[in-house]
Amino acid sequence: MTTAHQESLAGGCLCGAVRFELTEPAHDVYHCHCSICRKLQGALYPTYGVVARTGFRLMKGADNLTTYDSSDVVHRHFCRTCGSHVFEDTNYQPENVWFSVGTLDDGADPGGRAATERHIFWESRTGWYEPGDDLPKIIKFGDETT
């Protein structure tokens, strides 16, 4: 089967001050249950897509982003008007950008899910909400499944 031309996906924060485009699909998608991600986004488990930096274009609002370094190597960018966490950079994979899947317009599929979608930091989950899917549950970040 030939691969169809990938249409670009667009996303942004709620207020619209920050906008981005993906010119290629995510190559990695996961739901993170760690306490840092929960507290940063005020959710039970944020969902991230990873895309090559060459496939991520910040179209608008770079000057409206606040960066919070959740560690020495992870830099999270959120809209200072509405607080939406839009994307993050890391020192250990400078060739990639992580984006918050919930910021894609119209609930778009980020791509890359068939091969990679999983839960990570599973043992840090709240314990009172179970996602109820059959996705792999990884203990931390690597391949250690529960």
Next chain:
Amino acid sequence: MSDVLTGSCMCGKVHFEVREPATDLYHCHCSMCRKMHGTAFTTYAVAPKDSMVFTQGADNLARFDSSPGVSRFFCKTCGCQMTIDVAAQPNDRWFMPGILEGAQHPGAADTERHIFVGSKLPWLHLDEKLPQSEEA
């Protein structure tokens, strides 16, 4: 078990206490909440406003009105979405259970449900044990 729930943002500048159990608990799948948090869905608990007290850092909150009468408050430093005030329900305050210390249960387990499922991510699998509604 303590009756007081405690929560904070990631950077620790803003702390709050909820001194009575929540009265409502739900997972929202609307597009506005997805974008607000950048997540596949969001989870909210509702508590009596009088029982919810900011114990540190209230002056470090930014306010965004996502629609008329709906004011969302997040930490200016780390961007953590923390609480919501709704003008139509002045005696209540919404908070995010995901930011409670030690992943405490917010209470109101008997009300837990999915709302605005008609807007949910088509590919997101939901826990089928909880009630669902198409809208609010």
